[in-house]
Amino acid sequence: MGRLPTFDQETQVTDRKLSAYRESIDNIDAALIFLLAERFKITKKVGEYKAEAGLPPADPGREEIQIARLRSLAESAHLDPEFSEKFLRFIIDEVIRHHERIADDG
Amino acid sequence: MGRLPTFDQETQVTDRKLSAYRESIDNIDAALIFLLAERFKITKKVGEYKAEAGLPPADPGREEIQIARLRSLAESAHLDPEFSEKFLRFIIDEVIRHHERIADDG
Numbered sequence: 001m002g003r004l005p006t007f008d009q010e011t012q013v014t015d016r017k018l019s020a021y022r023e024s025i026d027n028i029d030a031a032l033i034f035l036l037a038e039r040f041k042i043t044k045k046v047g048e049y050k051a052e053a054g055l056p057p058a059d060p061g062r063e064e065i066q067i068a069r070l071r072s073l074a075e076s077a078h079l080d081p082e083f084s085e086k087f088l089r090f091i092i093d094e095v096i097r098h099h100e101r102i103a104d105d106g
Numbered sequence: 107m108g109r110l111p112t113f114d115q116e117t118q119v120t121d122r123k124l125s126a127y128r129e130s131i132d133n134i135d136a137a138l139i140f141l142l143a144e145r146f147k148i149t150k151k152v153g154e155y156k157a158e159a160g161l162p163p164a165d166p167g168r169e170e171i172q173i174a175r176l177r178s179l180a181e182s183a184h185l186d187p188e189f190s191e192k193f194l195r196f197i198i199d200e201v202i203r204h205h206e207r208i209a210d211d212g
Contacts, residue, residue: 017155018152018155021148021149021151021152021155022152022168024148025145025148025149025152026172026175028141028144028145028148029145029172029175029176029179029194030179031141032138032141032142032145032193033176033179033180033183033185033190033193034179034183035134035137035138035141036138036185036189036190036193037180037183037184037185038134039131039134039135039138040185042127042130042131042134043127043131045127046124046127046128046131049123049124049127062128066132066135069132069135070135070139073135073136073139073140074139074143077139077140077143078143078147079139079142079143079146083142083200084139084142086200087138087139087142087196088135090193090196094189094192
């Protein structure tokens with residue numbers, strides 16, 4: 001076994017480790033932002049169609065199906081299904097706000 | 107100009123349109139869930155390191171940098187920067203809950 005690292009060496013090692021983790025987190029966050037941008041482009045089109053057709057912004061039946069699907073995907077990815085549901089509701093709340101804005105403007 | 111579609115034909119066309127939109131939304135949501143699962147794998151490692159090193163779960167300096175970066179990425183993607191900030195805070199809140207759980211268990 002080699003010498004134990006001094007405190008400074010250890011700090012540098014862990015800082016490098018932390019930096020590497022944070023670099024990956026930042027890459028994933030960029031991907032999330034771009035995917036969300038794409039998702040809102042599509043829901044904007046859906047919202048315009050719904051406003052034209054006089055359909056309500058929210059669709060509880062569709063939401064139930066989405067939640068069940070995401071919970072199942074989350075389980076397969078070892079992500080907390082509760083969190084996946086909270087996440088979808090967070091996104092849907094934003095979508096509904098957008099749709100209501102479209103309906104108000106229309 | 108051809109005949110105007112009857113109501114039924116129009117409904118079918120728009121339903122096909124709505125179905126296609128929803129298919130894309132579902133694909134994006136699956137990608138989001140898998141990316142989030144990967145992100146939490148990394149923040150779990152960060153949390154374990156922080157708990158070992160006795161560092162606080164939250165890091166306001168790092169968060170400010172992340173928020174500024176995501177707002178700028180959001181702008182370039184034509185996504186509401188306010189939403190990108192809310193989104194990051196939503197994710198970070200969950201991460202902090204995970205870290206606190208690790209610290210409590212440790």
